[in-house]
Amino acid sequence: MVLSMDRWVGKVAIVTGASSGIGAAIAYALVEKGLTVLGIARGAERIEERAKQLSDKKGKLHAIKADFSKEEDILKTFKWAKDNLEPVHILVNNAGRGAKANLTEGETRQWKKVFNLNVLGLSIATREAVKVMKENKINGHIIHMNSIAGHQVLNFEVPSVYSASKFAVTALTETLRQELNQQGLKIKVTSVSPGLVESEMTNLHPNLTPEMKAVYEKMPILQSEDIADGVVYALSTPEHVQVHELTIKPIGEKV
Ligand SMILES: NC(=O)c1ccc[n+]([C@@H]2O[C@H](COP(=O)([O-])OP(=O)(O)OC[C@H]3O[C@@H](n4cnc5c(N)ncnc54)[C@H](OP(=O)(O)O)[C@@H]3O)[C@@H](O)[C@H]2O)c1
Numbered sequence: 001m002v003l004s005m006d007r008w009v010g011k012v013a014i015v016t017g018a019s020s021g022i023g024a025a026i027a028y029a030l031v032e033k034g035l036t037v038l039g040i041a042r043g044a045e046r047i048e049e050r051a052k053q054l055s056d057k058k059g060k061l062h063a064i065k066a067d068f069s070k071e072e073d074i075l076k077t078f079k080w081a082k083d084n085l086e087p088v089h090i091l092v093n094n095a096g097r098g099a100k101a102n103l104t105e106g107e108t109r110q111w112k113k114v115f116n117l118n119v120l121g122l123s124i125a126t127r128e129a130v131k132v133m134k135e136n137k138i139n140g141h142i143i144h145m146n147s148i149a150g151h152q153v154l155n156f157e158v159p160s161v162y163s164a165s166k167f168a169v170t171a172l173t174e175t176l177r178q179e180l181n182q183q184g185l186k187i188k189v190t191s192v193s194p195g196l197v198e199s200e201m202t203n204l205h206p207n208l209t210p211e212m213k214a215v216y217e218k219m220p221i222l223q224s225e226d227i228a229d230g231v232v233y234a235l236s237t238p239e240h241v242q243v244h245e246l247t248i249k250p251i252g253e254k255v
């Protein structure tokens, strides 16, 4: 067994969308492993609450209020991290969203929200993290929270641009891998693609319609912790091993 989180102990990780669901589980797992985690969300109060509960753990959780669909917020966050913490070693681009806006009648404004966060926010944060890693000669790790919807169009979801935005994440993962290779950098990039996960994006959404609730109840589902386990696995591999794509489905998933 060569898996180990030892080299990350005491290092800084940025986790976006850390206030709920998958991001909260990842932040928790990394703090337990002894990392200093900078958790990002628009509603950062929820991260502050969790930080208090984690005060007896090996690592530490900081909360930052930021909207990662906005470039100025992303730049401010990296500036804060630079001024206040050790250099960033890990970036988990987890914040993501869908929209109720189909392609035939949906609003452009809603489509933009999805691309601004899932594609542009992820790309801007990645660029800023790579900059820090290069400056400090860090063999860091960038993790993109993708989805099975980033590899196939699922026909049970609200038809929208969500799947297209996740297909972009699949392409951005491989493009980044190639770019890092061309520059001889040993920064890793991993796409994690979950199937259905219990979260506020899915069956725990506060505005869930009875119809969607019934759909979700029939489907096998993962817990956020299952995805956090996958992230810890990818991070634990030896320096020469890159988990490029990690697909995690609940057993029995139909799609
Ligand atoms: N749940 C699933 O079945 C599933 C499956 C495959 C992939 N995924 C992906 O997994 C990731 C996490 O989803 P989840 O299911 O854990 O959803 P969730 O419970 O709704 O959590 C989303 C998180 O992102 C934050 N967020 C949303 N918009 C943001 C913004 N503009 N700037 C900063 N943070 C923002 C939210 O906090 P605030 O609202 O306070 O900002 C929250 O912390 C997403 O990328 C999603 O596409 C989910």
Ligand SMILES: *[C@@H]1O[C@H](CO)[C@@H](O)[C@H](O)[C@H]1NC(C)=O
Residues within 6 Å of the ligand: 101, 102, 104, 105, 106, 159
């Ligand atoms: C597409 O969106 C419009 C406007 O929101 C809505 O009225 C319509 O029912 C939707 N169509 C489908 C197939 O979801």
